[in-house]
Amino acid sequence: xxxxxxxxxxxxxxxxxxxxxxxxxxxxxxxxxxxxxxxxxxxxxxxxxxxxxxxxxxxxxxxxxxxxxxxxxxxxxxxxxxxxxxxxxxxxxxxxxxxxxxxxxxxxxxxxxxxxxxxxxxxxxxxxxxxxxxxxxxxxxxxxxxxxxxxxxxxxxxxxxxxxxxxxxxxxxxxxxxxxxxxxxxxxxxxxxxxxxxxxxxxxxxxxxxxxxxxxxxxxxxxxxxxxxxxxxxxxxxxxxxxxxxxxxxxxxxxxxxxxxxxxxxxxxxxxxxxxxxxxxxxxxxxxxxxxxxxxxxxxxxxxxxxxxxxxxxxxxxxxxxxxxxxxxxxxxxxxxxxxxxxxxxxxxxxxxxxxxxxxxxxxxxxxxxxxxxxxxxxxxxxxxxxxxx
Amino acid sequence: xxxxxxxxxxxxxxxxxxxxxxxxxxxxxxxxxxxxxxxxxxxxxxxxxxxxxxxxxxxxxxxxxxxxxxxxxxxxxxxxxxxxxxxxxxxxxxxxxxxxxxxxxxxxxxxxxxxxxxxxxxxxxxxxxxxxxxxxxxxxxxxxxxxxxxxxxxxxxxxxxxxxxxxxxxxxxxxxxxxxxxxxxxxxxxxxxxxxxxxxxxxxxxxxxxxxxxxxxxxxxxxxxxxxxxxxxxxxxxxxxxxxxxxxxxxxxxxxxxxxxxxxxxxxxxxxxxxxxxxxxxxxxxxxx
Numbered sequence: 001x002x003x004x005x006x007x008x009x010x011x012x013x014x015x016x017x018x019x020x021x022x023x024x025x026x027x028x029x030x031x032x033x034x035x036x037x038x039x040x041x042x043x044x045x046x047x048x049x050x051x052x053x054x055x056x057x058x059x060x061x062x063x064x065x066x067x068x069x070x071x072x073x074x075x076x077x078x079x080x081x082x083x084x085x086x087x088x089x090x091x092x093x094x095x096x097x098x099x100x101x102x103x104x105x106x107x108x109x110x111x112x113x114x115x116x117x118x119x120x121x122x123x124x125x126x127x128x129x130x131x132x133x134x135x136x137x138x139x140x141x142x143x144x145x146x147x148x149x150x151x152x153x154x155x156x157x158x159x160x161x162x163x164x165x166x167x168x169x170x171x172x173x174x175x176x177x178x179x180x181x182x183x184x185x186x187x188x189x190x191x192x193x194x195x196x197x198x199x200x201x202x203x204x205x206x207x208x209x210x211x212x213x214x215x216x217x218x219x220x221x222x223x224x225x226x227x228x229x230x231x232x233x234x235x236x237x238x239x240x241x242x243x244x245x246x247x248x249x250x251x252x253x254x255x256x257x258x259x260x261x262x263x264x265x266x267x268x269x270x271x272x273x274x275x276x277x278x279x280x281x282x283x284x285x286x287x288x289x290x291x292x293x294x295x296x297x298x299x300x301x302x303x304x305x306x307x308x309x310x311x312x313x314x315x316x317x318x319x320x321x322x323x324x325x326x327x328x329x330x331x332x333x334x335x336x337x338x339x340x341x342x343x344x345x346x347x348x349x350x351x352x353x354x355x356x357x358x359x360x361x362x363x364x365x366x367x368x369x370x371x372x373x374x375x376x377x378x379x380x381x382x383x384x385x386x387x388x389x390x
Numbered sequence: 391x392x393x394x395x396x397x398x399x400x401x402x403x404x405x406x407x408x409x410x411x412x413x414x415x416x417x418x419x420x421x422x423x424x425x426x427x428x429x430x431x432x433x434x435x436x437x438x439x440x441x442x443x444x445x446x447x448x449x450x451x452x453x454x455x456x457x458x459x460x461x462x463x464x465x466x467x468x469x470x471x472x473x474x475x476x477x478x479x480x481x482x483x484x485x486x487x488x489x490x491x492x493x494x495x496x497x498x499x500x501x502x503x504x505x506x507x508x509x510x511x512x513x514x515x516x517x518x519x520x521x522x523x524x525x526x527x528x529x530x531x532x533x534x535x536x537x538x539x540x541x542x543x544x545x546x547x548x549x550x551x552x553x554x555x556x557x558x559x560x561x562x563x564x565x566x567x568x569x570x571x572x573x574x575x576x577x578x579x580x581x582x583x584x585x586x587x588x589x590x591x592x593x594x595x596x597x598x599x600x601x602x603x604x605x606x607x608x609x610x611x612x613x614x615x616x617x618x619x620x621x622x623x624x625x626x627x628x629x630x631x632x633x634x635x636x637x638x639x640x641x642x643x644x645x646x647x648x649x650x651x652x653x654x655x656x657x658x659x660x661x662x663x664x665x666x667x668x669x670x671x672x673x674x675x676x677x678x679x
Contacts, residue, residue, distance in 0.1 A: 042501065198650075206529075207646035234600065258507060
């Protein structure tokens, strides 16, 4: 190689380095995503992780000149793990957001850290009312149980259901679901004829269902952890409660899209109130469902939508602050944010930092050989009544 | 009155299911004196094999059941030959640590391969629903469980009490040294027994998917039930665990129906009362160990 060509080469490489320089100067925004990827809540974690990946594929990993990096950590839904992981992420990895949180205790465990470090905590799954009250840095993009349970209570009382037997799992979310439902259903003139709380680890529903059958209600209100819903519906049909004319109503958790087809025809006709159905008839949702199916080979459930909207909220907030990662500025940017989600129009309530969304009444029907929650009534812009009552 | 019989029927079916799931453990724990906490993992293997065959490969349910048995038994014999046999002479603590580790590995492996969602086996239409028998609601699936498990129990009892293999096994358990001196191939007898116990667990897993649900946490979730059955029943025979399963099945179902507020405590109360009364279980060897 001649001297001349060596000089040219050197000059060329200097020029190349100069051209790349802005990329080196570009800072990184880090998001610590804490999800249950193993354990009984793993399907929640997987849905959210998928949705976050999908959104970043669709919208690129650069926002307002900053590169977005997601650090995924598995807490197996154990709050002690959540706390430790959040601490590591904030202190060692210097994350600008913590996000995810499959269950309420996990979201609560991270709350004091969010306050102390002034790091926004985006709750993408956990659903009890109190969560957003535990830190001014918490914003939620999933739902609260009160939203769907009060609505189904109102709906049932107004639609010819007089007597209801309730079957709920005996843990905090189950008791919440029961109380919110009861409150609105009895206020609307309905009567609870039987109230059964089943143990959280309950293999066989048969004795409880027999009790439901013998109390002859118009409908059974049910809330059990995702996964057990399928067992419940199968045994409900086995025992002939469907033939006895007893309907199943409840919040939509039990009829999540990723479980629905596994339940079989036993689930047909179940009426639930919920924020999302894969069958939601909007262009935004059709696009979302198609992209999700293509990428991961299954349909998205409501947890996936919580994650998809959560990462979108982070993107939008960064756009508004021009890439500034100051916690207070980010929270201010998130308050009142409004957009069209796959689930319909949603907004972050500027006062409570909780989500305001439509709640749909849906019925399980067969569409193209698959089971779907088909929406037939809409309650618009529902706030979390767990807070507005105060 | 008819409700009482419906409850009784459900309880018997639940008890029978518990028995098939747990009797393999009664054999390894009671007869072979080996603490195999990974028993549920073999049950799960059977369940998933049955689910994959029926749901994905379109096998009929009834031909998938024997395969669930065979597969779990083969996995059992493979593990027995390679891993378990080294632990027969070790302390119970070593056995517990080893088998609980195996359980966690099986949970993680199944989670990785099959996903964590709960799986249901597509049943033939003939097994769905209930029919009315003099006002008593009889679930078709539960009736099938009672029939299959009833036959198995009788066969098992006959094998242990009447056959040459049964007497060899009992001899091998009671005094391995003397038994091998008499020309009984003790390791072979143990391997076969262990495989058979695993096969039974596999069959139980396949049968239980419909009622108990099937997911990767199955071995951990139901370990406690298997152990209760074996402790309450005592471990010297098959009759003990059988009666214990029935008692616990009926007790659990009736308790949940009549006193739902007590929930799961009925089954534990029964266990505690029985163990105070007979610390070695219903049919335990009095102070043998």
